[in-house]
Amino acid sequence: MEEKSTIYIFIDDEIKPIAELISPVNFELDTSKLVDGKHTLKIVSKDPTGKEGIRLIPFEVRNGPAIDIEGIKENAVVDGVIPIMINAYGKGDSKNFLIVGSETPQSIPFWIFILLIAFIAWAIYYHIDSSAINLFK
Numbered sequence: 001m002e003e004k005s006t007i008y009i010f011i012d013d014e015i016k017p018i019a020e021l022i023s024p025v026n027f028e029l030d031t032s033k034l035v036d037g038k039h040t041l042k043i044v045s046k047d048p049t050g051k052e053g054i055r056l057i058p059f060e061v062r063n064g065p066a067i068d069i070e071g072i073k074e075n076a077v078v079d080g081v082i083p084i085m086i087n088a089y090g091k092g093d094s095k096n097f098l099i100v101g102s103e104t105p106q107s108i109p110f111w112i113f114i115l116l117i118a119f120i121a122w123a124i125y126y127h128i129d130s131s132a133i134n135l136f137k
Helices: 110-135
Strands: 007-013 019-022 039-044 052-061 065-071 087-089
Touching: none
Parallel strands: none
Antiparallel strands: 007 019, 007 039, 039 052, 065 087
């Protein structure tokens, strides 16, 4: 029988691995046991001769309620009074989707107002132009 490599899986700087497996392996990482924030998945493989290989995979966990903010961006330079809207909503679980509160209301983008003003101006111009032609006939 062929000897296979042993794989040790660590989360962050833990000394004890969360799993010790023989390769090849399919592994499911349960992030519900981790706190929200940045983490590192460290995979150490040891071949039958004792040589080790290490791979670090940084990732971010966001299991808690999502937080959406409108009115200020990260690293923004601001002054005066700033209206800020904050919405936090949970994702539910894999079987149920929460509709209530899952969408953050947003203000109307400025380009919609520009389009609306341009359309109204064109409509007024068209109305005046077509009325003027009918007056002079």
